[in-house]
Amino acid sequence: MKNPFPFLILILLITFPINQTLADEKPSLEKGWYSFMGDTLRLYRLEEPKSIAGGKLYPMVLLLHGLDGEAASFVSMFKEQNGSEKWFIVAPQAPVRSTAKGAHSTWDRNQDAQFLLNLLSFLEDKYPLDRKRIAVVGYSAGSSMALALAKSDPHRFFKLGLIGGGRLSAGEKPPGFESLKVFLFGAEHDDYFNRAGMDAAKKAFENAGAKVDLEVVPGTDHSTIYEHGARMVKWIYDEDHATGDH
Numbered sequence: 001m002k003n004p005f006p007f008l009i010l011i012l013l014i015t016f017p018i019n020q021t022l023a024d025e026k027p028s029l030e031k032g033w034y035s036f037m038g039d040t041l042r043l044y045r046l047e048e049p050k051s052i053a054g055g056k057l058y059p060m061v062l063l064l065h066g067l068d069g070e071a072a073s074f075v076s077m078f079k080e081q082n083g084s085e086k087w088f089i090v091a092p093q094a095p096v097r098s099t100a101k102g103a104h105s106t107w108d109r110n111q112d113a114q115f116l117l118n119l120l121s122f123l124e125d126k127y128p129l130d131r132k133r134i135a136v137v138g139y140s141a142g143s144s145m146a147l148a149l150a151k152s153d154p155h156r157f158f159k160l161g162l163i164g165g166g167r168l169s170a171g172e173k174p175p176g177f178e179s180l181k182v183f184l185f186g187a188e189h190d191d192y193f194n195r196a197g198m199d200a201a202k203k204a205f206e207n208a209g210a211k212v213d214l215e216v217v218p219g220t221d222h223s224t225i226y227e228h229g230a231r232m233v234k235w236i237y238d239e240d241h242a243t244g245d246h
Contacts, residue, residue: 044071046123056128059129061135063138066143083234137232154174161185168201168205170200185229185232188220
């Protein structure tokens with residue numbers, strides 16, 4: 001009879017990582033990264049407020065990066081601005097998928113909406129979150145995912161930030177949008193989401209009952225608008241702001 005020891009080792013190596021994925025949340029190799037079991041194992045970045053007082057609830061912003069973006073860099077943008085010490089910041093990393101243009105880390109509106117809502121529910125149960133102050137922000141492909149998420153559960157969010165994307169069709173009136181604050185943040189020279197598209201989106205959101213801010217940054221394009229994201233961060237963290245065009 002052959003020595004079964006190598007086969008036992010192989011079985012242990014296979015089953016150990018599978019068992020690891022069964023936990024809802026485990027720290028990853030780097031500080032601040034966690035895993036969550038959805039349809040597959042997903043990674044997300046989480047930053048907590050500077051200090052958490054007992055009995056107090058805190059707002060949270062969900063960040064959805066663009067095509068082949070990095071959750072960590074999106075978190076850094078929000079973490080480095082004043083106000084972050086009072087907020088939870090969560091940013092899932094989109095899985096790599098096969099697309100018409102090859103393999104890319106990106107969102108799928110049909111597959112990811114429920115995963116993201118499940119992740120939010122998990123975090124709401126685990127941390128002292130103010131469920132009336134949950135915001136979602138998306139950039140480019142992430143903005144389409146953020147909009148899809150808001151449409152699927154509009155009462156879940158009080159602010160929706162869309163950078164370089166996020167089209168709401170004319171005449172579309174998702175229920176619950178009358179309580180939503182929206183910020184359309186775009187580039188002057190954006191072939192993907194031009195000024196006419198932004199104006200049409202603003203009108204569609206207003207017709208749906210949402211309160212809308214629109215800001216177009218001069219001299220920017222679809223990729224460089226991300227570098228001006230501090231303006232979006234300020235809008236999210238600001239509890240009192242006026243709506244209008246800029």
